[in-house]
Structures are given as structure tokens and as C-alpha cells.
Amino acid sequence: MADVRTITDAETAPEAPPSPTHVTIRREDYRPPDWLVPEIHLDFVLDTESTRVRARLSVERNGDHDRPLRLAGDALTPLSVLVDGADVPWRMEGPDLVIDVAGDRAAVETEVVIHPAANTRLMGLYASGGMLCTQCEAEGFRRITFFPDRPDVLSRYRVRMEADEARFPILLTNGNPVASGRLDGGRHWAEWEDPFPKPSYLFALVAGDLKPNRDSFTTMSGRKVDLAIWVREADLPKTDHAMESLKAAMAWDERVYGREYDLDLFNIVAVSDFNMGAMENKGLNIFNSAYVLADSNTATDVDFDNIARVVAHEYFHNWSGDRVTCRDWFQLSLKEGFTVFRDQSFSADMGSAAVKRIEDVRSLRMIQFPEDSGPLAHPVRPDSYMEISNFYTATIYNKGAELIRMLHTVLGAEKFRAGTDLYFERHDGEAATCDDFVKALEDASGVDLSAFKIWYSQAGTPVVEAHVDYDAGSGTATLELEQRVAPTPGQPDKKPMPIPLRTALIGEQSGAEIASEQLILLDEPRQTVRFDGVTEAPLLSINRGFSAPVIVRAQRSPHALERLAQSDTDPFARYEAMQELAMGLLTAGARGEEVDAEPLIRAAGNTLGSNALDPAFKAEAILLPQEAVIAERMEVVDPDAIHRAREQLRTAIGRGLSAELTRAQAATAPGTDHSPLAKGTRRLRSVALNFIAGGDAAAGAHLAKAQFDTADNMTDRQGALAVLVSLEGTEREDALKAFFERFSDDPLVVDKWFALQASAQRADTVEQVEKLARHPAFTMSNPNRLRSLAGNFSMNHWAFNDASGRGYRFLADMIIAADKLNPQIAARLVPPLGRWRRFEPVRSATMREQLERIVGTSDLSRDTYEQASKSLG
Numbered sequence: 038m039a040d041v042r043t044i045t046d047a048e049t050a051p052e053a054p055p056s057p058t059h060v061t062i063r064r065e066d067y068r069p070p071d072w073l074v075p076e077i078h079l080d081f082v083l084d085t086e087s088t089r090v091r092a093r094l095s096v097e098r099n100g101d102h103d104r105p106l107r108l109a110g111d112a113l114t115p116l117s118v119l120v121d122g123a124d125v126p127w128r129m130e131g132p133d134l135v136i137d138v139a140g141d142r143a144a145v146e147t148e149v150v151i152h153p154a155a156n157t158r159l160m161g162l163y164a165s166g167g168m169l170c171t172q173c174e175a176e177g178f179r180r181i182t183f184f185p186d187r188p189d190v191l192s193r194y195r196v197r198m199e200a201d202e203a204r205f206p207i208l209l210t211n212g213n214p215v216a217s218g219r220l221d222g223g224r225h226w227a228e229w230e231d232p233f234p235k236p237s238y239l240f241a242l243v244a245g246d247l248k249p250n251r252d253s254f255t256t257m258s259g260r261k262v263d264l265a266i267w268v269r270e271a272d273l274p275k276t277d278h279a280m281e282s283l284k285a286a287m288a289w290d291e292r293v294y295g296r297e298y299d300l301d302l303f304n305i306v307a308v309s310d311f312n313m314g315a316m317e318n319k320g321l322n323i324f325n326s327a328y329v330l331a332d333s334n335t336a337t338d339v340d341f342d343n344i345a346r347v348v349a350h351e352y353f354h355n356w357s358g359d360r361v362t363c364r365d366w367f368q369l370s371l372k373e374g375f376t377v378f379r380d381q382s383f384s385a386d387m388g389s390a391a392v393k394r395i396e397d398v399r400s401l402r403m404i405q406f407p408e409d410s411g412p413l414a415h416p417v418r419p420d421s422y423m424e425i426s427n428f429y430t431a432t433i434y435n436k437g438a439e440l441i442r443m444l445h446t447v448l449g450a451e452k453f454r455a456g457t458d459l460y461f462e463r464h465d466g467e468a469a470t471c472d473d474f475v476k477a478l479e480d481a482s483g484v485d486l487s488a489f490k491i492w493y494s495q496a497g498t499p500v501v502e503a504h505v506d507y508d509a510g511s512g513t514a515t516l517e518l519e520q521r522v523a524p525t526p527g528q529p530d531k532k533p534m535p536i537p538l539r540t541a542l543i544g545e546q547s548g549a550e551i552a553s554e555q556l557i558l559l560d561e562p563r564q565t566v567r568f569d570g571v572t573e574a575p576l577l578s579i580n581r582g583f584s585a586p587v588i589v590r591a592q593r594s595p596h597a598l599e600r601l602a603q604s605d606t607d608p609f610a611r612y613e614a615m616q617e618l619a620m621g622l623l624t625a626g627a628r629g630e631e632v633d634a635e636p637l638i639r640a641a642g643n644t645l646g647s648n649a650l651d652p653a654f655k656a657e658a659i660l661l662p663q664e665a666v667i668a669e670r671m672e673v674v675d676p677d678a679i680h681r682a683r684e685q686l687r688t689a690i691g692r693g694l695s696a697e698l699t700r701a702q703a704a705t706a707p708g709t710d711h712s713p714l715a716k717g718t719r720r721l722r723s724v725a726l727n728f729i730a731g732g733d734a735a736a737g738a739h740l741a742k743a744q745f746d747t748a749d750n751m752t753d754r755q756g757a758l759a760v761l762v763s764l765e766g767t768e769r770e771d772a773l774k775a776f777f778e779r780f781s782d783d784p785l786v787v788d789k790w791f792a793l794q795a796s797a798q799r800a801d802t803v804e805q806v807e808k809l810a811r812h813p814a815f816t817m818s819n820p821n822r823l824r825s826l827a828g829n830f831s832m833n834h835w836a837f838n839d840a841s842g843r844g845y846r847f848l849a850d851m852i853i854a855a856d857k858l859n860p861q862i863a864a865r866l867v868p869p870l871g872r873w874r875r876f877e878p879v880r881s882a883t884m885r886e887q888l889e890r891i892v893g894t895s896d897l898s899r900d901t902y903e904q905a906s907k908s909l910g
């Protein structure tokens with residue numbers, strides 16, 4: 038699946054109330070399945086209000102035991118249970134159906150009726166915009182039929198669907214269609230077969246009035262695959278980018294991983310109500326419409342990039358997820374970390390690799406680092422969970438991808454590829470573990486990677502202290518490295534980790550690489566590395582390309598950072614020098630110290646004026662670190678002080694570089710041009726506009742309104758509105774009104790309208806957000822809409838952490854209300870409240886009060902209970 042994106046130890050938290058229904062599941066308790074299900078026949082009589090599901094399972098006893106057959110269910114009532122055609126005794130144990138089966142093999146038939154329209158959790162079979170669709174990962178299949186719903190039970194599926202033809206003319210499921218026909222009363226049916234055994238979480242079904250954008254792809258062995266993207270008719274013109282992305286992804290996976298698509302057809306369906314980004318069901322990917330639909334008038338360049346990324350991600354899962362799946366949900370990163378690494382590499386190859394790396398690291402720092410230092414910290418391969426839906430996290434996905442990237446760095450591209458070839462060959466058609474993956478890389482490369490396995494089991498972000506001494510007389514530079522990992526919940530004592538650090542030395546005078554790049558493996562608590570033949574004072578360029586997901590603390594002066602920002606030969610390190618230079622000023626400013634912004638202004642000016650750098654890189658490099666990221670660097674977080682310090686620096690740059698920024702803001706690119714240069718030009722334009730508004734609010738408002746009014750694309754329009762929403766005056770009100778009126782029929786653009794206001798840097802944002810929650814266009818039942826308001830607001834550091842505590846109350850209200858409808862989405866809103874330990878005492882106490890209020894709510898879901906009780910600590 039693809040995710041969507043969006044703290045003092047003064048007192049001890051109270052014990053969370055005991056909760057008998059919330060059982061913790063542990064990795065060490067894994068046992069192979071008692072019964073296997075080689076084949077399943079499903080028969081659906083589909084309707085929105087009630088759908089009848091008959092299932093026929095061929096079951097086989099697995100191993101020598103006399104345990105009964107246990108079929109997981111969730112809110113299902115069996116209407117009939119037959120074993121080999123006969124009535125047999127059965128019992129319900131909690132939500133599960135338990136049957137004593139006498140022999141080692143049997144045909145088990147069950148029948149249930151489910152209610153798609155009443156399914157507000159959006160797990161299992163549900164209704165969305167008049168269509169029916171499914172989401173089964175992780176445990177949604179048990180809301181459709183009784184089944185051993187775990188990823189290590191793989192079955193061949195044959196599925197029959199019957200429905201009213203006028204309302205549901207299109208019937209789709211996994212695999213290939215084998216038969217179809219018409220029935221009396223305007224009904225029709227279709228039968229499909231999936232030749233590849235798969236776990237139940239990859240089952241999918243769609244029924245609705247949909248139209249296809251059709252295309253085809255010829256694989257490297259010459260097989261023609263029919264491609265279709267299914268949407269509502271009106272959305273068809275917005276599907277071309279997704280189709281181009283799909284074909285590019287198919288070709289890339291053949292070229293880079295030697296992986297070819299295996300079925301005769303590949304279907305993608307767009308759905309408006311969807312908990313996650315998209316889902317890799319075999320041959321039938323189901324997508325959140327936000328990751329399919331785009332044209333330049335309604336979608337930003339970021340949306341276009343996200344569509345390419347998510348389409349590729351889900352497609353890549355066909356091998357890393359579907360053909361080789363996970364043995365149990367503790368191994369989730371086996372498919373997700375690897376597939377995120379694959380989609381990151383794909384995006385890097387499609388555009389600027391340096392800018393892509395910067396974007397990925399920024400979101401890692403914004404989302405995963407706080408997770409790793411907070412109460413919800415967990416390893417890439419967790420040891421326990423109450424609700425697996427809570428573990429679709431930045432740690433499993435993004436830190437998991439960094440782990441794979443480190444293995445790639447250490448082995449090199451060729452050996453890594455040999456390793457993945459062996460992995461796919463060895464485990465094709467199987468449910469595998471993270472250990473299996475590492476073993477395949479080791480066996481193919483002959484390299485011992487056992488030390489790296491600690492990255493799967495140990496949580497927390499390592500901190501590396503780095504310091505260089507230079508002895509001009511002997512021409513030696515000595516690099517002292519030291520690592521530590523702070524304790525995380527359940528892991529008080531940490532071991533040293535293997536940290537691959539791409540490192541070089543840059544001459545302070547010459548700006549040249551005076552010690553060429555080498556890969557240093559820091560695997561001891563302390564290490565010393567000597568560089569000989571160093572002819573001038575060196576500047577340290579370390580963790581180049583962000584070769585390890587760690588925090589590097591290198592004592593470098595503003596002068597050294599300014600020099601590196603200008604001349605480092607690694608683009609990421611160059612970006613990093615700018616960010617460190619800014620971070621030093623921001624943290625000092627937040628502590629109330631006088632700061633000298635001149636070195637940063639000079640460095641930003643040099644960056645903007647450079648002919649060698651592309652505009653996208655310039656935009657990334659001059660962006661100031663976000664307030665949440667600055668907060669991570671503070672002992673005690675004071676959101677007002679951080680906000681003030683960042684605003685002062687934004688003003689200083691806006692004034693100091695007004696000519697350069699005005700030039701950058703004036704550069705335009707045609708809205709339909711999506712080349713890297715055009716996208717970079719637009720990105721830099723809006724970043725420049727933001728600084729200009731920081732330097733002179735009136736001039737900024739004027740320019741932003743002009744950019745808004747003349748924009749021929751959503752990127753420029755949204756960039757302008759993002760600046761206007763934080764300002765005062767009629768330009769703001771006029772633009773917000775015009776935007777809403779023009780796009781009120783397009784739900785994805787209305788989401789932007791909510792998100793922009795929730796992200797506004799204003800003293801009254803919390804009031805505005807409360808008001809927006811009462812807006813007629815706001816609804817909690819649509820996950821995108823709920824995230825656009827509540828999710829974005831909770832990421833708006835200054836506004837959310839308003840001293841009144843109103844922001845915390847608002848979020849808690851949202852969580853409690855959403856929990857009744859969709860626990861998975863409610864639980865995902867909890868983490869910002871878990872930062873209470875890091876804040877000054879008043880905010881800290883208020884956040885905890887809200888968490889206690891959530892935990893104390895009656896009938897709270899397991900999802901939200903786990904997140905809120907762990908957040909209390």
C-alpha cells in the first residue's frame with residue numbers, strides 16, 4: 038500500500054485503563070497456519086445495501102495436529118456452514134468461526150450477508166460514489182467472508198460476481214475474466230480466475246458505472262498486456278498522466294530489476310473514499326482518486342509527481358509484495374521498505390536525482406524522525422502490535438527504504454541486483470521474511486550483512502558526532518566519529534549500529550575536493566579516520582547523499598557552512614550545508630540570542646545567482662527548515678519562539694535578496710509543460726514569493742494576487758494562495774472565494790482549499806479551522822477531506838500548538854468523532870498529541886489532558902486506543 042502524508046519528563050503519565058478486548062500480538066508467537074486453503078471459490082450477489090457472499094474453501098490440515106479449523110471473521114454472522122456438503126456443528130469464538138474438521142482435507146462452504154453502504158470503516162467491501170469496491174490489507178477480507186485471513190495462507194481464487202447491469206455495468210476482480218453472461222431482470226454476471234496463488238489481503242473487487250482509459254504494453258519477452266484505468270466518465274481526460282506513469286514504471290522494472298508483468302491485463306480503478314494512497318491487489322490496483330486524476334488546471338506539479346510515484350509503487354508491488362509476499366505483518370517492511378526504495382529510485386531516474394533525494398529526506402525528517410524520538414517509536418520490524426493498521430508508518434515505509442538503500446550502497450548496484458534476482462527466484466510464490474531478504478543478498482554477493490540486521494530490530498535515530506582536526510605540518514586530517522542512540526519505549530539500552538557514511542574533504546581555500554569521497558562504515562561507538570596528504574585546511578563533507586538515516590552533529594562554523602554551500606561537490610551535501618547554516622541561526626534565534634543572518638543571505642544569494650544550478654535545486658536549498666524540524670533540535674519546545682525566529686529570518690532574506698527573489702518570481706513556465714525545468718521554475722517562483730511576502734507583506738500580497746489571477750496552472754495558483762492565506766487583507770478573502778467558487782465541483786481541489794487554510798501561518802488559524810469544520814463542504818466520512826483539514830492543521834506547528842490549547846482540543850474532538858466512523862483514519866490523527874514530553878509544562882499538560890480524554894471515551898476502537906494510550910506512555 039502507499040501511505041498519504043500529511044514533548045520534558047516532568048510528570049509521570051497515569052496508567053492507561055485496562056482494556057480486555059485490546060490484545061497485544063507478538064512476533065515471537067508466530068506459528069505456521071494450522072490449515073491451508075489452496076483454493077477458494079467466491080460467489081457474490083452484489084448490491085449496495087446488502088451483498089450475499091458464498092465461499093467455498095478447499096482446506097488442508099498443515100502438519101500433524103488436531104486443532105480445529107478457525108476462520109477469522111469481523112462482524113459476520115454465518116447463515117449456513119457446510120463441510121463436504123453436510124451440516125456440521127460449528128461455533129463462534131468471538132468474531133471467528135470455529136469448525137471441528139475430522140479428516141485432513143475438506144470442502145468448507147459458508148454464506149454471509151454484508152452491508153457495503155453501512156461500511157464507514159472503508160475496510161472490506163464498501164460503497165463509494167455509487168460504486169462498490171474493496172480494501173483488504175491488512176485485515177479487511179475477514180469483513181467479507183470467513184477465512185484464515187493472514188498473509189501466509191496463499192490461495193488460487195475463482196470469483197463470480199452478479200449484479201444489476203444498469204447500476205453496475207462493470208464487474209472487475211483479480212486475474213483474468215473467464216466467462217460472463219446476462220440473467221433475467223436486467224442482471225448480469227462475470228467470472229474471473231487468478232492463476233497466481235495469493236494471500237487474502239490482495240483480493241479485490243470493483244462494481245460500478247466506470248469508463249476505461251485503455252492502452253497496452255508489450256513486455257520484454259514480447260507479450261502484450263492490456264492496460265485500463267477505470268474512472269467516472271467525466272474524469273477520463275484526467276487519466277493520461279497516470280497511464281504514462283504506468284507504462285514508464287513497467288519499462289523501468291524490466292530494465293532495472295529484470296521484472297516482467299505476468300497477467301494478460303492490468304487494471305487500475307480510482308475511488309474517492311479511500312483510507313490509504315493506493316493498493317496493489319493482484320492485477321486490480323485500487324487507488325485513492327488523488328493519486329490518479331490530474332490535469333494542469335486542477336493538479337499541482339507535486340500532485341503529478343505523486344501520481345507517478347504511487348502508480349509505480351503499486352505496480353512494483355506485483356513482484357515485491359504479490360509474487361513474494363510477507364509471512365506475517367511484522368514483516369510489513371519486507372514489501373514496503375523495499376518497494377518505497379524502488380519507487381524512490383524510479384522517481385530519481387525520471388527527474389532530478391538530487392532534488393528527489395532532498396524531498397525524500399525532508400519528509401523523513403519531518404515525519405519519521407519525530408516518530409523515532411517519540412512514544413510511538415518502533416523498529417522497522419516491530420515486535421508487537423494491537424492493531425496492525427497503526428503500523429503503516431513512516432518507520433516501516435521510509436526508514437525501511439533507507440535500510441534497503443544502505444544495503445544497496447554497501448553492496449553496489451551490481452551485487453544488489455544479483456541479490457534481488459536470487460530473492461525473487463528463491464521466494465517466488467511464497468510468504469517470506471526480512472531475514473530471507475538479507476540472506477538472499479548475502480548469498481548472491483558473498484558479503485556478510487549480518488551486522489545490518491540491527492537496523493530491523495533497534496528503534497531510534499542514531500546521532501553521529503563528527504569532528505575534524507587538521508595538522509598542517511604533517512598534512513594529516515583526523516576525523517573523530519562517535520555514535521549513540523537514545524532509548525525508545527521498550528528498548529532502554531542501545532547497541533552501536535553500522536552506519537555507512539559517504540565522506541569527503543573540501544578545501545577551505547580552493548573549494549576543491551581535496552580528499553576524494555570514501556565510504557566510511559562507522560560500526561563502533563567511537564572511530565577515528567585519518568586522511569593523509571591534506572594540503573590545506575579541510576572542510577568536512579559527511580553523510581553525502583544522505584547515505585545513512587542518522588542525525589549528524591558536526592561542529593562547523595557559519596563560515597565553513599557558507600563555503601560548503603557554495604562549493605561542495607555533492608549536491609545533497611551542498612543543500613545540507615545551507616540547511617545547517619539556517620538551522621544554527623533558527624535555534625539560536627529561538628533561544629533568544631542575537632543572530633547574524635549575513636552568511637545565510639550571502640549563501641542564498643549565491644545559490645539564486647548560480648548558473649550551474651537548476652531552479653528546483655535552488656528552491657529546495659533556500660527553503661528554511663520547517664518549524665516542526667526546528668522543534669526537534671530544541672531541548673524544550675517553545676512554538677512561539679520558533680515561529681518568531683523563523684519569521685525574522687524569512688524577513689531578513691526577503692529584504693536582503695529582494696532583487697534576486699523578484700527575478701525568480703517573475704520567471705514563468707507554460708502550465709502544460711511538465712519538464713523538470715518547467716516544474717523547477719514554478720517551484721522556485723512560489724518559494725521566492727513566500728520570501729518576498731516575508732520581507733514586505735503588502736508587496737507580497739500584491740504580487741501573490743497577480744500570480745493567482747494570471748495563473749494558467751494549479752501549481753502557480755496554489756503557490757500564490759499558500760502565501761495569501763497567511764496574510765491580511767482583501768486579496769486573501771477575494772482569492773479564497775474565487776478559488777472555492779471556481780472549483781467547488783472538484784473534490785480534490787476543494788481538499789486543497791481546506792488544506793491551505795489549515796496550513797495558514799496566522800494567529801487566528803485555530804478559529805478558522807473550527808469554523809471550516811462547520812463548512813457545508815466539510816465531511817468526516819471522506820478520508821481525504823478529513824485529512825485536508827485536521828491532518829494539515831495538526832502539522833501546522835505554530836497554529837496547532839496555540840498556547841490556549843484550543844488546537845489540541847480541536848484535534849481530540851475530531852479524533853473522537855471520526856473514531857465512530859473510521860477508526861483507522863482517526864488513529865492516524867493521534868501522533869501530534871504524543872509530542873507532549875517535548876513541550877513547556879502548560880502545553881504539555883494540555884496535550885496530555887486531551888489524550889486522556891480520548892482514552893477515556895467509551896467504545897473507543899482498538900486502533901485509536903492503542904495510539905492514544907501509547908502516546909500517554
Ligand SMILES: [Zn+2]
Pocket residue numbers: 038039350354372373376
Ligand atoms: Zn506499498
